[in-house]
Amino acid sequence: MLIAATLAIFVAMILAIIRGVIGPTLYDRILAVNMFGTKTVLLISLLGFVMGRPEFLDIAIVYALINFISVIGVLRYSDTNQFKHSPNDNESLKKEP
Amino acid sequence: MDMIITISSGFFLLIGSFLCFSGAIGLLRFPDFYTRMHAVGVTDTLGAGMILVGLMIISTDFLVFAKLAMVLLLTLLIGPTTSHVLAKAAFHNGLTPKSLSNQEKNNKEISSSNT
Amino acid sequence: MKHIISLFVTLAAFWLLNSGHYSVLILSLGFASIVLILVIARKMDVVDHESQPLYLTRKIFGYHLWLIKEIIQANITVVKHIWLGKKSISPSLKKIKISQQTDMGKVIYANSITLTPGTVAIDLVEDEIIVHALLYKDIESLEAGEMDRRVTLLER
Numbered sequence: 001m002l003i004a005a006t007l008a009i010f011v012a013m014i015l016a017i018i019r020g021v022i023g024p025t026l027y028d029r030i031l032a033v034n035m036f037g038t039k040t041v042l043l044i045s046l047l048g049f050v051m052g053r054p055e056f057l058d059i060a061i062v063y064a065l066i067n068f069i070s071v072i073g074v075l076r077y078s079d080t081n082q083f084k085h086s087p088n089d090n091e092s093l094k095k096e097p
Numbered sequence: 098m099d100m101i102i103t104i105s106s107g108f109f110l111l112i113g114s115f116l117c118f119s120g121a122i123g124l125l126r127f128p129d130f131y132t133r134m135h136a137v138g139v140t141d142t143l144g145a146g147m148i149l150v151g152l153m154i155i156s157t158d159f160l161v162f163a164k165l166a167m168v169l170l171l172t173l174l175i176g177p178t179t180s181h182v183l184a185k186a187a188f189h190n191g192l193t194p195k196s197l198s199n200q201e202k203n204n205k206e207i208s209s210s211n212t
Numbered sequence: 213m214k215h216i217i218s219l220f221v222t223l224a225a226f227w228l229l230n231s232g233h234y235s236v237l238i239l240s241l242g243f244a245s246i247v248l249i250l251v252i253a254r255k256m257d258v259v260d261h262e263s264q265p266l267y268l269t270r271k272i273f274g275y276h277l278w279l280i281k282e283i284i285q286a287n288i289t290v291v292k293h294i295w296l297g298k299k300s301i302s303p304s305l306k307k308i309k310i311s312q313q314t315d316m317g318k319v320i321y322a323n324s325i326t327l328t329p330g331t332v333a334i335d336l337v338e339d340e341i342i343v344h345a346l347l348y349k350d351i352e353s354l355e356a357g358e359m360d361r362r363v364t365l366l367e368r
Contacts, residue, residue: 001106001107009117054161057165061168119295128298142329188335
Protein backbone atom coordinates (compact mmCIF):
# COMPACT_ATOMS: atom_id res chain seq x y z
CA MET A 1 0.00 0.00 0.00
CA LEU A 2 2.87 2.36 0.79
CA ILE A 3 4.37 1.79 -2.64
CA ALA A 4 0.99 2.33 -4.34
CA ALA A 5 0.56 5.65 -2.48
CA THR A 6 4.10 6.67 -3.49
CA LEU A 7 3.29 5.95 -7.13
CA ALA A 8 0.03 7.94 -6.92
CA ILE A 9 1.88 10.94 -5.48
CA PHE A 10 4.49 10.58 -8.21
CA VAL A 11 1.82 10.66 -10.94
CA ALA A 12 0.21 13.72 -9.29
CA MET A 13 3.63 15.44 -9.33
CA ILE A 14 4.05 14.70 -13.04
CA LEU A 15 0.59 16.18 -13.76
CA ALA A 16 1.51 19.28 -11.72
CA ILE A 17 4.70 19.68 -13.79
CA ILE A 18 2.64 19.47 -16.98
CA ARG A 19 0.37 22.28 -15.72
CA GLY A 20 3.46 24.27 -14.77
CA VAL A 21 4.88 23.98 -18.29
CA ILE A 22 1.69 24.72 -20.27
CA GLY A 23 0.00 26.99 -17.70
CA PRO A 24 -1.28 30.06 -19.56
CA THR A 25 -0.67 32.68 -16.85
CA LEU A 26 2.15 33.24 -14.40
CA TYR A 27 -0.14 32.42 -11.46
CA ASP A 28 -0.95 28.98 -12.85
CA ARG A 29 2.75 28.23 -12.87
CA ILE A 30 3.26 29.43 -9.28
CA LEU A 31 0.22 27.36 -8.21
CA ALA A 32 1.67 24.27 -9.90
CA VAL A 33 5.06 24.81 -8.25
CA ASN A 34 3.37 25.21 -4.85
CA MET A 35 1.43 21.97 -5.31
CA PHE A 36 4.62 20.24 -6.47
CA GLY A 37 6.27 21.36 -3.21
CA THR A 38 3.52 20.03 -0.95
CA LYS A 39 3.51 16.75 -2.87
CA THR A 40 7.29 16.56 -2.38
CA VAL A 41 6.79 16.79 1.39
CA LEU A 42 4.35 13.85 1.23
CA LEU A 43 6.69 11.90 -1.06
CA ILE A 44 9.63 12.35 1.31
CA SER A 45 7.63 11.12 4.31
CA LEU A 46 6.25 8.14 2.34
CA LEU A 47 9.73 7.21 1.07
CA GLY A 48 11.02 7.37 4.65
CA PHE A 49 8.49 4.70 5.61
CA VAL A 50 9.10 2.59 2.47
CA MET A 51 12.84 2.48 3.16
CA GLY A 52 12.32 2.03 6.90
CA ARG A 53 14.15 5.24 7.80
CA PRO A 54 11.67 7.66 9.46
CA GLU A 55 14.49 10.19 9.96
CA PHE A 56 13.49 11.52 6.55
CA LEU A 57 10.65 13.34 8.33
CA ASP A 58 13.07 16.03 9.50
CA ILE A 59 13.84 16.79 5.87
CA ALA A 60 10.10 16.86 5.14
CA ILE A 61 9.51 19.53 7.83
CA VAL A 62 12.36 21.67 6.51
CA TYR A 63 11.10 21.25 2.95
CA ALA A 64 7.59 22.38 3.93
CA LEU A 65 9.02 25.57 5.45
CA ILE A 66 11.27 26.29 2.45
CA ASN A 67 8.37 25.76 0.04
CA PHE A 68 6.22 28.24 2.00
CA ILE A 69 8.94 30.88 2.08
CA SER A 70 9.73 30.51 -1.63
CA VAL A 71 6.09 31.02 -2.69
CA ILE A 72 5.66 34.03 -0.38
CA GLY A 73 9.00 35.42 -1.57
CA VAL A 74 8.02 35.24 -5.24
CA LEU A 75 4.64 36.83 -4.56
CA ARG A 76 6.16 39.75 -2.62
CA TYR A 77 7.15 41.13 -6.02
CA SER A 78 3.49 41.34 -7.01
CA ASP A 79 3.17 44.47 -4.85
CA THR A 80 5.60 46.33 -7.09
CA ASN A 81 3.36 46.09 -10.18
CA GLN A 82 5.93 44.12 -12.16
CA PHE A 83 3.44 41.30 -12.67
CA LYS A 84 0.71 43.44 -14.22
CA HIS A 85 -1.38 40.97 -16.17
CA SER A 86 -2.75 42.05 -19.54
CA PRO A 87 -5.17 39.86 -21.50
CA ASN A 88 -2.89 39.82 -24.55
CA ASP A 89 0.07 38.24 -22.77
CA ASN A 90 -0.53 34.74 -24.03
CA GLU A 91 -1.08 35.75 -27.65
CA SER A 92 2.13 37.77 -27.80
CA LEU A 93 4.03 34.83 -26.33
CA LYS A 94 2.60 32.50 -28.94
CA LYS A 95 3.44 34.77 -31.88
CA GLU A 96 7.04 35.40 -30.94
CA PRO A 97 8.80 32.16 -32.00
CA MET B 98 -4.57 -6.19 16.29
CA ASP B 99 -1.77 -6.13 13.73
CA MET B 100 -4.32 -6.89 11.05
CA ILE B 101 -6.54 -3.94 12.06
CA ILE B 102 -3.60 -1.52 11.97
CA THR B 103 -2.52 -2.69 8.50
CA ILE B 104 -6.02 -2.55 7.06
CA SER B 105 -6.95 0.86 8.50
CA SER B 106 -3.67 2.48 7.46
CA GLY B 107 -4.03 0.99 3.99
CA PHE B 108 -7.56 2.39 3.79
CA PHE B 109 -6.41 5.92 4.74
CA LEU B 110 -3.46 5.77 2.33
CA LEU B 111 -5.73 4.62 -0.49
CA ILE B 112 -8.22 7.46 0.06
CA GLY B 113 -5.38 9.98 0.39
CA SER B 114 -3.70 8.92 -2.82
CA PHE B 115 -7.04 8.93 -4.65
CA LEU B 116 -7.70 12.49 -3.43
CA CYS B 117 -4.21 13.69 -4.46
CA PHE B 118 -4.63 12.08 -7.87
CA SER B 119 -8.06 13.68 -8.43
CA GLY B 120 -6.69 17.05 -7.29
CA ALA B 121 -3.97 16.80 -9.93
CA ILE B 122 -6.57 15.82 -12.56
CA GLY B 123 -8.62 18.85 -11.53
CA LEU B 124 -5.53 21.05 -11.89
CA LEU B 125 -5.38 19.96 -15.54
CA ARG B 126 -9.10 19.91 -16.32
CA PHE B 127 -10.51 23.10 -14.84
CA PRO B 128 -10.92 26.12 -17.15
CA ASP B 129 -9.25 29.03 -15.32
CA PHE B 130 -6.85 29.93 -12.54
CA TYR B 131 -9.34 30.47 -9.71
CA THR B 132 -11.08 27.13 -10.23
CA ARG B 133 -7.73 25.33 -10.40
CA MET B 134 -6.97 26.78 -6.99
CA HIS B 135 -9.91 24.84 -5.51
CA ALA B 136 -8.50 21.62 -6.97
CA VAL B 137 -5.18 22.29 -5.25
CA GLY B 138 -7.11 22.93 -2.03
CA VAL B 139 -8.32 19.32 -2.09
CA THR B 140 -4.80 17.89 -2.20
CA ASP B 141 -3.55 20.35 0.43
CA THR B 142 -6.17 19.66 3.09
CA LEU B 143 -7.72 16.21 3.02
CA GLY B 144 -5.31 14.50 0.60
CA ALA B 145 -2.22 15.31 2.65
CA GLY B 146 -4.20 14.80 5.88
CA MET B 147 -5.36 11.28 4.97
CA ILE B 148 -1.87 10.14 3.86
CA LEU B 149 -0.26 11.51 7.03
CA VAL B 150 -2.95 9.92 9.24
CA GLY B 151 -2.33 6.62 7.46
CA LEU B 152 1.39 6.94 8.20
CA MET B 153 0.66 7.91 11.83
CA ILE B 154 -1.27 4.66 12.32
CA ILE B 155 1.66 2.45 11.26
CA SER B 156 4.32 4.50 13.09
CA THR B 157 5.75 2.64 16.07
CA ASP B 158 7.82 5.39 17.68
CA PHE B 159 6.25 8.30 19.57
CA LEU B 160 8.75 10.79 18.12
CA VAL B 161 7.85 9.72 14.58
CA PHE B 162 4.18 10.19 15.42
CA ALA B 163 4.87 13.69 16.76
CA LYS B 164 6.86 14.64 13.68
CA LEU B 165 4.06 13.45 11.40
CA ALA B 166 1.61 15.55 13.43
CA MET B 167 3.97 18.52 13.01
CA VAL B 168 4.10 18.05 9.23
CA LEU B 169 0.28 17.85 9.18
CA LEU B 170 -0.10 21.05 11.23
CA LEU B 171 2.42 22.90 9.04
CA THR B 172 0.60 21.78 5.88
CA LEU B 173 -2.75 22.93 7.26
CA LEU B 174 -1.26 26.30 8.30
CA ILE B 175 0.66 26.89 5.07
CA GLY B 176 -1.99 25.78 2.55
CA PRO B 177 -4.59 28.53 3.14
CA THR B 178 -1.92 31.22 3.52
CA THR B 179 -0.31 30.52 0.16
CA SER B 180 -3.62 30.14 -1.69
CA HIS B 181 -4.91 33.41 -0.21
CA VAL B 182 -1.70 35.29 -1.12
CA LEU B 183 -1.78 33.82 -4.63
CA ALA B 184 -5.45 34.68 -5.17
CA LYS B 185 -4.98 38.20 -3.82
CA ALA B 186 -1.93 38.84 -6.03
CA ALA B 187 -3.73 37.53 -9.12
CA PHE B 188 -6.87 39.54 -8.34
CA HIS B 189 -5.07 42.82 -7.73
CA ASN B 190 -2.98 42.43 -10.87
CA GLY B 191 -6.09 42.29 -13.01
CA LEU B 192 -6.69 38.60 -13.69
CA THR B 193 -10.48 38.42 -13.77
CA PRO B 194 -12.13 35.07 -13.14
CA LYS B 195 -14.41 33.44 -15.67
CA SER B 196 -17.86 33.46 -14.24
CA LEU B 197 -21.54 32.94 -14.84
CA SER B 198 -23.00 35.34 -17.40
CA ASN B 199 -25.52 36.89 -15.01
CA GLN B 200 -22.73 37.66 -12.55
CA GLU B 201 -20.32 39.34 -14.91
CA LYS B 202 -21.55 42.83 -14.11
CA ASN B 203 -21.07 42.20 -10.42
CA ASN B 204 -17.49 41.03 -11.03
CA LYS B 205 -16.61 44.09 -13.07
CA GLU B 206 -17.80 46.35 -10.26
CA ILE B 207 -15.70 44.55 -7.67
CA SER B 208 -12.53 44.46 -9.78
CA SER B 209 -12.79 48.08 -10.89
CA SER B 210 -13.26 49.29 -7.32
CA ASN B 211 -10.19 47.36 -6.17
CA THR B 212 -7.56 47.90 -8.83
CA MET C 213 3.86 37.08 31.66
CA LYS C 214 1.51 34.23 30.82
CA HIS C 215 2.16 34.81 27.13
CA ILE C 216 5.90 34.33 27.69
CA ILE C 217 5.25 31.10 29.61
CA SER C 218 2.99 29.87 26.82
CA LEU C 219 5.64 30.63 24.18
CA PHE C 220 8.29 28.90 26.32
CA VAL C 221 6.17 25.74 26.67
CA THR C 222 5.44 25.67 22.92
CA LEU C 223 9.10 26.10 21.96
CA ALA C 224 10.27 23.53 24.52
CA ALA C 225 7.77 20.95 23.26
CA PHE C 226 8.82 21.65 19.65
CA TRP C 227 12.50 21.30 20.53
CA LEU C 228 12.10 18.13 22.61
CA LEU C 229 9.98 16.39 19.98
CA ASN C 230 12.37 17.29 17.18
CA SER C 231 15.59 16.43 18.99
CA GLY C 232 15.22 12.90 20.42
CA HIS C 233 18.57 13.09 22.30
CA TYR C 234 18.28 13.71 26.04
CA SER C 235 21.83 14.10 27.42
CA VAL C 236 22.62 17.00 29.77
CA LEU C 237 24.77 18.90 27.25
CA ILE C 238 22.14 18.77 24.48
CA LEU C 239 19.33 19.72 26.86
CA SER C 240 21.26 22.74 28.16
CA LEU C 241 22.03 23.86 24.59
CA GLY C 242 18.33 23.58 23.77
CA PHE C 243 17.39 25.58 26.86
CA ALA C 244 19.91 28.28 25.88
CA SER C 245 18.47 28.54 22.38
CA ILE C 246 14.91 28.80 23.72
CA VAL C 247 15.95 31.59 26.08
CA LEU C 248 17.65 33.39 23.18
CA ILE C 249 14.47 33.16 21.10
CA LEU C 250 12.42 34.48 24.03
CA VAL C 251 14.74 37.48 24.45
CA ILE C 252 14.61 38.26 20.71
CA ALA C 253 10.82 37.90 20.60
CA ARG C 254 10.51 40.15 23.65
CA LYS C 255 12.68 42.83 22.03
CA MET C 256 10.65 42.61 18.80
CA ASP C 257 7.55 43.18 20.93
CA VAL C 258 5.62 40.31 19.32
CA VAL C 259 4.73 38.39 22.49
CA ASP C 260 1.17 39.49 23.20
CA HIS C 261 -2.41 38.27 23.02
CA GLU C 262 -2.23 38.35 19.22
CA SER C 263 0.59 35.84 18.74
CA GLN C 264 -0.42 33.72 21.76
CA PRO C 265 -4.25 33.75 21.75
CA LEU C 266 -4.71 31.99 25.08
CA TYR C 267 -8.30 33.17 25.55
CA LEU C 268 -9.35 30.95 22.63
CA THR C 269 -8.01 27.74 24.19
CA ARG C 270 -11.26 26.54 25.75
CA LYS C 271 -13.51 26.90 22.73
CA ILE C 272 -11.19 26.31 19.77
CA PHE C 273 -11.25 22.49 19.94
CA GLY C 274 -14.99 22.23 19.43
CA TYR C 275 -14.73 24.63 16.51
CA HIS C 276 -11.91 22.57 14.98
CA LEU C 277 -13.96 19.37 15.19
CA TRP C 278 -16.86 21.10 13.42
CA LEU C 279 -14.42 22.51 10.82
CA ILE C 280 -12.95 19.05 10.09
CA LYS C 281 -16.44 17.69 9.44
CA GLU C 282 -17.11 20.64 7.12
CA ILE C 283 -13.78 20.15 5.27
CA ILE C 284 -14.56 16.47 4.64
CA GLN C 285 -17.99 17.32 3.19
CA ALA C 286 -16.55 20.08 0.97
CA ASN C 287 -13.80 17.74 -0.25
CA ILE C 288 -16.33 15.12 -1.32
CA THR C 289 -18.28 17.79 -3.26
CA VAL C 290 -15.20 19.20 -5.01
CA VAL C 291 -13.86 15.75 -5.97
CA LYS C 292 -17.28 14.83 -7.38
CA HIS C 293 -17.26 17.96 -9.55
CA ILE C 294 -13.68 17.34 -10.68
CA TRP C 295 -14.72 14.01 -12.15
CA LEU C 296 -18.02 15.40 -13.54
CA GLY C 297 -16.06 17.92 -15.63
CA LYS C 298 -16.17 21.61 -16.35
CA LYS C 299 -19.83 21.68 -17.45
CA SER C 300 -21.07 21.00 -13.92
CA ILE C 301 -19.32 23.86 -12.09
CA SER C 302 -20.59 27.42 -11.67
CA PRO C 303 -17.66 29.59 -10.51
CA SER C 304 -18.77 32.84 -8.92
CA LEU C 305 -17.37 35.82 -7.06
CA LYS C 306 -19.21 37.78 -4.41
CA LYS C 307 -18.80 40.21 -1.52
CA ILE C 308 -20.04 38.85 1.79
CA LYS C 309 -20.80 40.82 4.96
CA ILE C 310 -19.14 39.55 8.12
CA SER C 311 -20.25 40.16 11.67
CA GLN C 312 -16.99 39.72 13.63
CA GLN C 313 -15.65 42.73 15.53
CA THR C 314 -12.07 41.78 16.47
CA ASP C 315 -9.20 41.25 14.04
CA MET C 316 -8.66 37.73 15.38
CA GLY C 317 -12.25 36.77 14.62
CA LYS C 318 -12.02 38.13 11.08
CA VAL C 319 -8.77 36.26 10.45
CA ILE C 320 -10.19 32.99 11.79
CA TYR C 321 -13.26 33.36 9.58
CA ALA C 322 -11.29 34.19 6.40
CA ASN C 323 -8.83 31.37 7.10
CA SER C 324 -11.66 28.88 7.62
CA ILE C 325 -13.21 29.95 4.31
CA THR C 326 -9.90 29.41 2.51
CA LEU C 327 -9.21 26.11 4.28
CA THR C 328 -12.51 24.67 3.07
CA PRO C 329 -11.97 23.48 -0.52
CA GLY C 330 -14.38 25.10 -2.97
CA THR C 331 -14.24 28.57 -1.43
CA VAL C 332 -11.30 31.00 -1.30
CA ALA C 333 -11.25 34.34 0.53
CA ILE C 334 -9.55 36.79 -1.84
CA ASP C 335 -9.63 40.07 0.04
CA LEU C 336 -10.78 41.43 3.39
CA VAL C 337 -11.73 45.12 3.58
CA GLU C 338 -13.32 46.55 6.74
CA ASP C 339 -16.34 44.28 7.28
CA GLU C 340 -16.66 42.83 3.78
CA ILE C 341 -14.93 39.78 2.40
CA ILE C 342 -14.57 38.89 -1.30
CA VAL C 343 -15.10 35.17 -1.83
CA HIS C 344 -14.53 33.10 -4.94
CA ALA C 345 -16.42 29.81 -4.97
CA LEU C 346 -16.45 26.81 -7.27
CA LEU C 347 -20.22 26.46 -7.00
CA TYR C 348 -22.79 29.18 -6.45
CA LYS C 349 -24.37 26.89 -3.84
CA ASP C 350 -21.28 27.30 -1.62
CA ILE C 351 -21.68 31.09 -1.53
CA GLU C 352 -25.34 30.66 -0.62
CA SER C 353 -24.42 28.39 2.27
CA LEU C 354 -21.80 30.91 3.46
CA GLU C 355 -24.40 33.68 3.32
CA ALA C 356 -26.73 31.54 5.42
CA GLY C 357 -24.18 32.19 8.14
CA GLU C 358 -23.54 28.91 9.99
CA MET C 359 -19.74 29.38 10.00
CA ASP C 360 -20.08 33.12 10.68
CA ARG C 361 -22.21 32.44 13.76
CA ARG C 362 -19.77 29.87 15.13
CA VAL C 363 -16.75 32.17 14.72
CA THR C 364 -18.62 35.04 16.39
CA LEU C 365 -19.39 32.76 19.32
CA LEU C 366 -15.67 31.95 19.50
CA GLU C 367 -14.45 35.51 19.91
CA ARG C 368 -16.26 36.39 23.12
